[in-house]
Amino acid sequence: MAVNKKKRMGIKERYSLLTRGLGWDTTYQPEEKVYPYDKYEGIIIHDWDEWEDPFRLTMDAYWKFQAEKERKLYAVIDSFAQNNGHLGITDARYINAIKIFLTGVSPLEYAAARGFTHVGRHFGGVGARVACQMQAIDELRHVQTQLHSMSHYNKYFDGLHNRGHMHDRVWYLSVPKSFFDDAMTAGPFEFLTAISFSFEYVLTNLLFVPFMSGAAFNGDMATVTFGFSAQSDEARHMTLGLGVIKFMLEQDERNVPIVQHWIDKWFWRGYRFLSLVAMMMDYMLPKRIMSWKEAWEIYFEDAGTSLFEDLGRYGIKLPKFHDIPAKEKDRLSHEVWSIFYNYTHAAAFHTWVPNEDEMQWLDSKYPDTFNKYYRPRYDHWQAEKDAGNRFYNQTLPMLCQTCQIPMGFTEPDDPTTICFRSSEHNGETYHFCSDGCKNIFDHEPEKYVQAWLPVHQIYQGNCGGASVEDVLEWYKLNKSVDNMDYDGSPDQKLWEQWQADRAKAAS
Amino acid sequence: MTRNVSITLQNNDDARLIIEAIAEDNPEAVVNQYPAMVKIDCPGKLIVKQETVEEKLGRDWDVQEIHLSVISLAGNVDEEDDYFELSWGA
Numbered sequence: 137m138a139v140n141k142k143k144r145m146g147i148k149e150r151y152s153l154l155t156r157g158l159g160w161d162t163t164y165q166p167e168e169k170v171y172p173y174d175k176y177e178g179i180i181i182h183d184w185d186e187w188e189d190p191f192r193l194t195m196d197a198y199w200k201f202q203a204e205k206e207r208k209l210y211a212v213i214d215s216f217a218q219n220n221g222h223l224g225i226t227d228a229r230y231i232n233a234i235k236i237f238l239t240g241v242s243p244l245e246y247a248a249a250r251g252f253t254h255v256g257r258h259f260g261g262v263g264a265r266v267a268c269q270m271q272a273i274d275e276l277r278h279v280q281t282q283l284h285s286m287s288h289y290n291k292y293f294d295g296l297h298n299r300g301h302m303h304d305r306v307w308y309l310s311v312p313k314s315f316f317d318d319a320m321t322a323g324p325f326e327f328l329t330a331i332s333f334s335f336e337y338v339l340t341n342l343l344f345v346p347f348m349s350g351a352a353f354n355g356d357m358a359t360v361t362f363g364f365s366a367q368s369d370e371a372r373h374m375t376l377g378l379g380v381i382k383f384m385l386e387q388d389e390r391n392v393p394i395v396q397h398w399i400d401k402w403f404w405r406g407y408r409f410l411s412l413v414a415m416m417m418d419y420m421l422p423k424r425i426m427s428w429k430e431a432w433e434i435y436f437e438d439a440g441t442s443l444f445e446d447l448g449r450y451g452i453k454l455p456k457f458h459d460i461p462a463k464e465k466d467r468l469s470h471e472v473w474s475i476f477y478n479y480t481h482a483a484a485f486h487t488w489v490p491n492e493d494e495m496q497w498l499d500s501k502y503p504d505t506f507n508k509y510y511r512p513r514y515d516h517w518q519a520e521k522d523a524g525n526r527f528y529n530q531t532l533p534m535l536c537q538t539c540q541i542p543m544g545f546t547e548p549d550d551p552t553t554i555c556f557r558s559s560e561h562n563g564e565t566y567h568f569c570s571d572g573c574k575n576i577f578d579h580e581p582e583k584y585v586q587a588w589l590p591v592h593q594i595y596q597g598n599c600g601g602a603s604v605e606d607v608l609e610w611y612k613l614n615k616s617v618d619n620m621d622y623d624g625s626p627d628q629k630l631w632e633q634w635q636a637d638r639a640k641a642a643s
Numbered sequence: 644m645t646r647n648v649s650i651t652l653q654n655n656d657d658a659r660l661i662i663e664a665i666a667e668d669n670p671e672a673v674v675n676q677y678p679a680m681v682k683i684d685c686p687g688k689l690i691v692k693q694e695t696v697e698e699k700l701g702r703d704w705d706v707q708e709i710h711l712s713v714i715s716l717a718g719n720v721d722e723e724d725d726y727f728e729l730s731w732g733a
Contacts, residue, residue, distance in 0.1 A: 146724055147706075147707075147722065147723060147724050148723075190719070190720035190721060190722055191707075191710075191720060191722055192722055193707065193710075197707055201707065201708070201710045201711060204711055205710075205711060208711075341715050344714070344715070345651060345680070345682075345714060345715050346677075348679070348680075348714075349677045349678045349679055349680050350678070352678040352679035352680075353678040353679075360679055364653050364679070364680070364714050367714045367715060368653075368710055368711065368712070368713055368714060370714075370715065371710075371713045371714065371715055371716050372710070374715070374716065375716075375720050378719065425677065425678060438647070439647075439649060439717045441646070442646035442647060442648075442717065442718075442731055443717065445646060445731070446646075446719070446731050446732065
């Protein structure tokens with residue numbers, strides 16, 4: 137066998153032939169007309185051949201390994217469906233996290249496939265084009281396998297029936313949708329900085345790693361398997377993200393301030409989007425694995441600091457506002473859960489007041505804040521509900537012009553005061569949840585004044601009508617089925633019936 | 644202070660032996676167990692050696708097979724025919 141190995145072409149040689157060897161110089165059209173977008177952002181590239189792909193994955197090896205991943209994944213999906221895997225989850229409340237994933241995250245995989253196909257076409261360098269092409273195919277695989285895995289739950293649970301329609305219309309889904317639309321409408325280098333570096337390298341660990349491990353802990357084999365299968369591609373994407381940053385920085389020092397600004401912007405955009413994940417981790421996994429705060433400490437404060445120390449040699453600093461999440465980590469998930477508790481009557485998933493065990497867990501993870509600020513709020517809401525007054529907020533919230541999240545976040549240094557910022561542009565006032573979001577707007581106001589803000593659109597009459605009922609119909613939500621409190625929902629009734637059947641069968 | 648590099652692998656039959664190989668070849672590595680996954684942190688750098696993994700698996704092992712088991716990583720990647728290495732620094 138050792139003899140055979142020597143005869144085989146080395147990994148570097150194969151990579152060189154199967155990527156660089158595929159490129160050609162144009163002859164009947166000038167390069168700048170073939171690649172019209174790779175200059176206007178101001179990024180200066182002297183030599184595309186210096187592009188390094190550390191994984192050196194070639195297309196033949198790519199197909200081989202991806203096929204193997206698919207075989208493994210589909211074996212799990214089949215056995216999950218054949219063995220009634222939905223009966224093995226810890227609690228039906230957990231499915232509400234899956235509903236958010238299906239409507240909020242999976243469509244982003246598709247958006248990523250579109251984005252990488254687009255930028256892969258528009259880079260002048262062949263190494264970058266091949267890497268983007270592989271990633272585009274990965275992302276398409278992710279959306280397909282996620283829909284396939286989660287479709288099993290759609291046979292039994294509500295709110296999973298129309299993710300594409302919902303993603304384009306439902307108010308809270310404008311947060312992930314606008315995040316990706318923002319990236320896709322930027323230039324190709326900014327797109328890679330936004331998605332490959334800031335999102336994939338710096339932030340997606342928080343989405344896929346502890347949350348998927350949590351899915352495993354809650355008996356959801358289908359989700360954990362597609363999650364880890366997707367994440368195995370993500371490791372390659374992360375490496376592309378780090379690669380592209382280093383490439384831009386090494387090509388020309390004039391690139392440094394442009395890249396730094398993009399890192400500042402996309403760190404904040406990604407962090408705000410991930411506040412949904414903070415809530416999913418702390419409130420929606422019946423068996424919890426780690427808190428949002430712990431995950432932030434491991435994956436950003438520890439891993440992210442190492443990364444930015446490494447990038448320090450290029451003159452890159454930690455993202456502007458990186459210290460704000462450290463101040464918010466004791467409250468982020470509680471504030472977001474509270475927003476959704478207020479507006480569950482207009483959401484495609486259920487909320488609830490955490491039970492006593494869960495409150496104790498939250499207190500143990502958030503000893504400085506939970507009992508002081510949030511437990512009294514939940515106790516009050518529970519008492520209201522027990523008295524027949526489950527509170528639903530009937531006033532539509534002001535949304536942040538940049539991240540599109542309802543303005544429920546508090547001042548970095550005062551968790552009892554709502555944080556409001558605003559800017560004037562062409563005689564209009566625009567509102568923001570944070571200095572981070574205001575800063576992004578102020579740099580590109582012409583882009584963000586165009587934001588499709590769900591609340592504004594409802595009030596302008598563009599969302600089916602003026603009442604909550606009209607809007608829900610326009611969202612294609614089934615009223616009193618997909619929305620409202622978990623307690624009393626059809627999901628809950630079904631789940632309790634299954635548990636009763638199981639107890640009967642065992643007795 | 645030396646910063647940690649990190650690799651996270653699925654906790655399955657193939658990866659368990661890769662994890663053993665990593666622990667053996669990187670004495671400073673700390674192996675953290677989570678549901679369905681294992682996160683290995685190591686100061687400065689971490690190497691996965693083909694030779695050690697092949698010995699444990701009892702078969703030929705292409706270093707790129709690590710793509711089947713890896714969930715996440717932190718550090719600069721250097722992939723060669725006979726090893727896979729993560730490091731911080733130049």
